[in-house]
Amino acid sequence: MTGDTDFDAVVIGAGFAGLYALKKLRDDLSMTVRVYEAGDGVGGTWYWNRYPGARCDSESFYYCYSFSPELAQEWEWSGRYPEQPEIERYVNHVADRFELRRDIQLSTRVTAATFDESANRWEIRTDRGDAVTARFLVTAVGCLSAPNVPDLPGMDEFQGEIYFTATWPREGVDFTGKRVGLIGTGSSGIQATPRIAAEAARLTVFQRTPNFSIPARHSAFLPEDQAKIKENYEDIFAATRTSWAGFPYAPIKRATASVSADEREEILEGLWGEGGFKFLWGGFHDLLLDAEANEIASEFIRRKIRETVKDPDTAELLCPKGYPYGAKRPPIDTDYYETFNRENVTLVDISTAPIEAITTAGLRTTAADYEFDALVFATGFDAMTGTLLRIDIRGADGVRLADAWADGPRTLLGLQVAGFPNMFTITGPGSPSVLVNMPVAIEHHVEWIADCIEYMRERGWTRLEATEEAQDAWVEHVAEVAKQSLFGRANSWYVGANIPGKPRVVMPYTGGQPMYRERCDAVSSSGYEGFKFG
Ligand code: NA7
Numbered sequence: 001m002t003g004d005t006d007f008d009a010v011v012i013g014a015g016f017a018g019l020y021a022l023k024k025l026r027d028d029l030s031m032t033v034r035v036y037e038a039g040d041g042v043g044g045t046w047y048w049n050r051y052p053g054a055r056c057d058s059e060s061f062y063y064c065y066s067f068s069p070e071l072a073q074e075w076e077w078s079g080r081y082p083e084q085p086e087i088e089r090y091v092n093h094v095a096d097r098f099e100l101r102r103d104i105q106l107s108t109r110v111t112a113a114t115f116d117e118s119a120n121r122w123e124i125r126t127d128r129g130d131a132v133t134a135r136f137l138v139t140a141v142g143c144l145s146a147p148n149v150p151d152l153p154g155m156d157e158f159q160g161e162i163y164f165t166a167t168w169p170r171e172g173v174d175f176t177g178k179r180v181g182l183i184g185t186g187s188s189g190i191q192a193t194p195r196i197a198a199e200a201a202r203l204t205v206f207q208r209t210p211n212f213s214i215p216a217r218h219s220a221f222l223p224e225d226q227a228k229i230k231e232n233y234e235d236i237f238a239a240t241r242t243s244w245a246g247f248p249y250a251p252i253k254r255a256t257a258s259v260s261a262d263e264r265e266e267i268l269e270g271l272w273g274e275g276g277f278k279f280l281w282g283g284f285h286d287l288l289l290d291a292e293a294n295e296i297a298s299e300f301i302r303r304k305i306r307e308t309v310k311d312p313d314t315a316e317l318l319c320p321k322g323y324p325y326g327a328k329r330p331p332i333d334t335d336y337y338e339t340f341n342r343e344n345v346t347l348v349d350i351s352t353a354p355i356e357a358i359t360t361a362g363l364r365t366t367a368a369d370y371e372f373d374a375l376v377f378a379t380g381f382d383a384m385t386g387t388l389l390r391i392d393i394r395g396a397d398g399v400r401l402a403d404a405w406a407d408g409p410r411t412l413l414g415l416q417v418a419g420f421p422n423m424f425t426i427t428g429p430g431s432p433s434v435l436v437n438m439p440v441a442i443e444h445h446v447e448w449i450a451d452c453i454e455y456m457r458e459r460g461w462t463r464l465e466a467t468e469e470a471q472d473a474w475v476e477h478v479a480e481v482a483k484q485s486l487f488g489r490a491n492s493w494y495v496g497a498n499i500p501g502k503p504r505v506v507m508p509y510t511g512g513q514p515m516y517r518e519r520c521d522a523v524s525s526s527g528y529e530g531f532k533f534g
Pocket of ligand 1: 148184187189190208329350355380381491497
């Protein structure tokens with residue numbers, strides 16, 4: 001690490017996005033780059049989320065970088081869905097293989113970034129006292145990285161251990177013989193529940209909203225699986241770039257109503273058996289567009305829950321009602337519903353009797369008191385905007401990003417914000433981001449950003465900024481497309497509903513990858529229409 005203080009680019013975050021941004025800008029564009037990373041290791045999401053059962057919901061062989069065919073050929077994934085330690089090993093391998101570490105400063109959180117109009121540069125400050133400048137500020141902060149810690153009275157008074165899935169201790173936790181209370185039934189809670197239940201004396205799961213979870217059907221790869229993947233890697237990666245959600249499945253153009261009830265049942269049963277996200281994307285194209293189609297798939301899942309969970313009251317509590325399947329980020333699981341058949345596991349509904357307070361011995365809902373040795377918060381994140389807004393970012397004329405986004409995020413293509421020149425937001429709100437297999441969305445953004453910087457450099461320009469008009473039009477388009485889908489019909493983190501007081505806006509672009517990429521290509525090939533340069 002050099003003592004330099006002036007860079008061509010500063011990148012915030014060393015997860016999948018930050019590592020690739022560094023590689024691309026430094027190695028392909030010969031830029032000087034400094035990456036700041038809050039963790040003391042690389043990996044972002046895969047550094048912090050090391051709770052028991054933390055596993056990727058996308059399949060390993062395409063939840064990875066595609067930019068280097070050599071990397072793809074040399075890395076061996078052990079199975080269908082890698083657990084957190086394996087992905088952490090992979091990102092560390094990438095950091096070593098491409099000699100990225102020398103430009104990454106770990107254990108350093110960016111606290112403030114201010115645009116200096118006179119120099120067209122960003123001034124960046126960190127919690128370690130760094131004060132540096134950069135022509136470009138590239139945020140690679142992740143969409144799910146600002147933990148949501150519920151504001152409950154008594155948090156400091158609990159005498160037992162408190163854990164958060166989003167910041168799990170590196171050394172792990174031994175729950176053997178303990179009474180554990182787990183709050184939250186999103187992907188993290190659903191993955192952690194079976195693991196904790198297998199270890200703890202008792203597990204009590206506090207559920208505010210039931211989720212539609214599909215079996216993952218994880219399996220280890222055989223040597224022939226590995227060989228087949230490697231032979232077909234080019235086609236696999238190409239398919240991820242053209243599909244709606246970044247998965248290498250052939251596009252399905254089949255409406256739920258176009259087949260008979262028996263055929264529908266057979267298709268859904270087949271997808272249930274196959275496991276994973278394909279249940280949402282691989283059977284019918286209209287599950288997120290047509291409420292009636294969605295209800296058919298939703299009822300199929302409810303039936304599976306009722307068949308799996310022996311106690312009818314618990315089964316009914318676990319059945320999601322009142323919102324469409326997929327409108328909340330759908331989890332996938334290994335033995336989640338089965339876990340509620342264990343003697344040592346209890347489900348508590350906190351939708352009708354919410355948690356009032358954490359107590360010295362456990363917690364209190366409006367209905368009862370509970371005693372625990374350990375509490376686990378699987379309460380999610382201030383998604384998509386939280387991490388950016390926790391940094392004091394000030395653009396032209398000193399405007400704070402927090403003020404510019406007071407009524408919800410406003411971006412052009414999810415890549416740039418009017419009034420914040422030379423700042424790029426990788427997988428920012430207004431881009432497909434979390435609705436797409438993330439490494440695919442990330443590579444697309446990094447490559448678009450690099451092309452844009454190259455375009456400026458060829459012309460000797462030092463400033464770029466989205467125009468207000470183009471941004472307004474994009475925000476309107478994002479909202480319009482969202483209205484045509486069912487995404488707005490659930491209280492999910494996609495719309496900020498999990499954070500009290502957060503403006504309700506469908507944050508990811510819901511038009512799918514092909515339509516989005518077409519828009520991005522049109523902008524870049526038109527000489528960056530909608531952007532001002534100087
Ligand atoms: P999620 O999916 O946001 O889940 C958080 C869970 O915690 C969810 O069940 C919430 O209920 C619950 N929650 C949040 N705040 C509270 C309070 N105050 N009281 C009770 N329950 C609460 O986060 P995850 O970490 O599981 O997953 C995040 C993403 O990571 C996931 O979508 C994948 O993309 C990977 P709610 O549903 O809001 O009623």
